[in-house]
Amino acid sequence: MAASTPAFPALEGRHPCFSTTAEGHSRSARLHLPVSPGCNIDCAFCIRDFNRRDQRPGVATRLLTPEQAVDIVERALELCPTINVVGIAGPGDPLATPHALRTFALVHERWPELVLCLSTNGLMLPERIDAIAAVGVSTLTVTVNSIDPQIQARITPKIAWQRKRVDGVAAAERLIANQLDGIARAAALGLTIKINTVLIPTVNDHHIGAIAARVAAAGAHLINIIPLIPQHGFAHLPAPGMIARYAARTAAEQHLRVFTHCQRCRADACGIPGVSDYAAELYGDGLSAEPTFSHG
Template sequence: MRTAASTPAFPELEGRHPCFSITAAGHAASARLHLPVSPRCNIACAFCRRDFNDVEHRPGVASRLIAPDEAETIVARALTLLPNLAVVGIAGPGDPLASDHALDAFRRIHARFPDLVLCLSTNGLRLPDRIDEIVAAGVATLTVTVNAVDPEIQARIAPKIGWQGRGLSGRAAAERLIANQLAGIAAAAARGLTVKINTVLIPEINEAHVGEVARVTAAAGARVINVIPLIPQGDLAHLPAPGIVARARARAAAAEHLRVFSHCARCRADACGIPGVSDVSAELWGDGRVAEPTFSHG
């Protein structure tokens, strides 16, 4: 492994950003808020199932969409509930770069709350052509979901994408997505953003490929990776969730090239609190949802 797990990967973020804090203590020190402002997605992942409900604790789910002009009010309300709120992120329920909503919300929040860390999570398809907007909006940390750097593998994971007004499928879709992801990671790193990779660990498809994803994305400028076990759903509902041995092997392979983040929680697109520790979403959104503080994703 590149560095001991007890050593912070990013001292300036350790204890401030739960998803970029490598140590367990740092991960549990500050709260984050996810704003569900992104209505659309531009790729079709085989494992994805977006939904609106109050009961599931997983990515791609929110109680409702909010408009960008609601963002400031919601952040202000969250700060009254969580004085240790340090991060505002946008991670769905669609892709934040597939519409203008996320960047509009970030610009508003950055102007009013400049001390908050702004974090964007994207599939990376629009990353190269929107990087200047991302920087201008005040975003400091970036997560890019990269599930394969081999087009044959990627085509099985996201068989279709929407690109420049037309649909691409199969290998053509995979090649375009991978090229844009790597170019976007390099552009983000060059502009000073801290880049994390999310990789969904999928049995029978990419479980032997995670080390290569880490190697290639590290060369592009990423600095940490989060290996997320598959939630069997959508077109991959027939596959099992990867077991503890498969998870350990994949993370060990990734650790040859990147620091590994291992405290991930299965966060909703409207989550609010400390991941895996506290959840004040019901109070924030007024949806009556019962808090469930132990929804581990890995």
């Protein structure tokens, strides 16, 4: 498919993360609702936080209840009437707690015309996919950083699964199996699926083509290669350079359309990615975090 041809004509110009032309991406406003406090996996590249400074996933100004999120949607649509997409991508994983699905149900009931989008690590995806579809979610992003348990164990050394901590390769095997199963189930239900893959030098940079091939076989439609932000357990690694990013995208595009406009959005983003930002108007200057906020 030519790069200038939209991958998803029905979403082009409506959903920035599924608009594959520059023109379509720059027309699309979205709103992220930070309703998900906890996470069920511990990734070496991830630090979740509440601040106004960082422009990256896992960060928000405050945490919302589902009912507060409905009020935020109403205010956001007044500030930015071109919003077509309401997404939930954190600050924790949306499927680790029930808040995201409750929020989607409330939003879909009031604004059924909005595109609903969920971003998840995929651990709970097989168990929750029917509920996800039932509340009106039509676009799904799953973060898949390896299909090799030995590599994944370096990226995600522990998970919480069935009320128990699982470590190392066993944790990696469970996560990968659930991700691939969840993607297949989501595809069978007709969801449009994008994969996010963090490009981590010396860890998974040689493995991107294999990831793309496997998730494509499972039913994914698009892949987004996200350069590592050196922090947390990978603070000692360099951010991948232009050549490494190009090589990864080249390997991935043998199997999937590659998304190239990612702005590494915050969990409370509002507006057109890289063009407009209404988060300050929505949330003000005050930071607000619940004391039970979990770092996995």
